[in-house]
Amino acid sequence: xxxxxxxxxxxxxxxxxxxxxxxxxxxxxxxxxxxxxxxxxxxxxxxxxxxxxxxxxxxxxxxxxxxxxxxxxxxxxxxxxxxxxxxxxxxxxxxxxxxxxxxxxxxxxxxxxxxxxxxxxxxxxxxxxxxxxxxxxxxxxxxxxxxxxxxxxxxxxxxxxxxxxxxxxxxxxxxxxxxxxxxxxxxxxxxxxxxxxxxxxxxxxxxxxxxxxxxxxxxxxxxxxxxxxxxxxxxxxxxxxxxxxxxxxxxxxxxxxxxxxxxxxxxxxxxxxxxxxxxxxxxxxxxxxxxxxxxxxxxxxxxxxxxxxxxxxxxxxxxxxxxxxxxxxxxxxx
Numbered sequence: 001x002x003x004x005x006x007x008x009x010x011x012x013x014x015x016x017x018x019x020x021x022x023x024x025x026x027x028x029x030x031x032x033x034x035x036x037x038x039x040x041x042x043x044x045x046x047x048x049x050x051x052x053x054x055x056x057x058x059x060x061x062x063x064x065x066x067x068x069x070x071x072x073x074x075x076x077x078x079x080x081x082x083x084x085x086x087x088x089x090x091x092x093x094x095x096x097x098x099x100x101x102x103x104x105x106x107x108x109x110x111x112x113x114x115x116x117x118x119x120x121x122x123x124x125x126x127x128x129x130x131x132x133x134x135x136x137x138x139x140x141x142x143x144x145x146x147x148x149x150x151x152x153x154x155x156x157x158x159x160x161x162x163x164x165x166x167x168x169x170x171x172x173x174x175x176x177x178x179x180x181x182x183x184x185x186x187x188x189x190x191x192x193x194x195x196x197x198x199x200x201x202x203x204x205x206x207x208x209x210x211x212x213x214x215x216x217x218x219x220x221x222x223x224x225x226x227x228x229x230x231x232x233x234x235x236x237x238x239x240x241x242x243x244x245x246x247x248x249x250x251x252x253x254x255x256x257x258x259x260x261x262x263x264x265x266x267x268x269x270x271x272x273x274x275x276x277x278x279x280x281x282x283x284x285x286x287x288x289x290x291x292x293x294x295x296x297x298x299x300x301x302x303x304x305x306x307x308x309x310x311x312x313x314x315x316x317x318x319x320x321x322x323x324x325x326x327x328x329x330x331x332x333x334x
Contacts, residue, residue, distance in 0.1 A: 019280065032049045032051075033061075063092060071083070071092050095122050122300045136247070144245060154238075156179060175211055189307065197216045201213065238253055259271070
């Protein structure tokens with residue numbers, strides 16, 4: 001069965017995903033929806049979509065056409081909620097670019113809509129499907145480093161003032177919403193829901209976070225120190241400290257292509273690497289979604305609804321503490 005995808009939004013991540021879709025198994029680009037017909041037509045022509053919808057009712061028209069089997073929401077952060085919810089209410093499976101929403105309440109609303117309609121919903125946490133992440137989870141499950149007690153992870157780059165998506169609060173600017181799902185997502189993947197969150201940061205004149213540091217406590221007393229920045233070139237690495245050893249992840253944090261395991265039990269150190277090529281990291285995510293849809297699932301076993309809510313909870317608490325105001329936009333198609 002071939003899954004006909006409808007893309008909502010025509011920006012850079014939509015282009016990346018269209019390239020991944022061409023490499024995936026069982027998926028084709030059936031349609032695209034955008035704020036203007038011109039943008040929709042241009043994207044459809046460049047990426048081979050059969051249909052293009054533009055204007056304020058573009059998403060509604062695409063969903064009503066019956067031309068798509070699943071929807072990928074690729075708009076800017078505050079514009080994720082409305083098209084995703086419309087798809088769920090229409091019974092159309094949805095993959096939503098991260099962060100799923102800019103408020104915890106909106107994320108909860110989408111999860112509730114998914115569960116009520118029994119329609120598939122997943123946040124596009126593509127790194128969960130990478131071989132490096134799978135290998136990391138296997139090492140942790142083996143008990144090689146014992147019980148995880150702490151995680152340290154950072155991610156960031158020095159972006160100029162011309163990097164609009166980072167500086168504009170109306171499209172969810174700031175370092176944490178854009179980059180935070182990687183270190184925060186890793187923390188939730190390893191440690192579950194945070195029981196306490198403390199954050200400090202600095203803001204731009206426009207009111208988005210320049211950089212932010214988050215300290216979180218989890219069940220059993222485990223802790224995490226997580227940071228993002230858009231004004232400095234961070235190491236973009238992570239290390240995990242367990243009761244029996246440590247794991248240091250190579251740079252670049254999201255891809256986790258390799259890591260070094262050091263164990264105190266026998267004093268050994270070894271590296272875990274991945275020699276086989278991954279044509280496109282997002283392709284593996286799409287293949288996973290196709291598998292979930294074929295199995296009739298409403299929730300991914302790898303990127304669960306609870307994982308999304310736990311990540312959203314940390315992001316919201318941290319941004320609230322440093323004074324970032326977020327408004328979930330109720331209209332807009334990218």
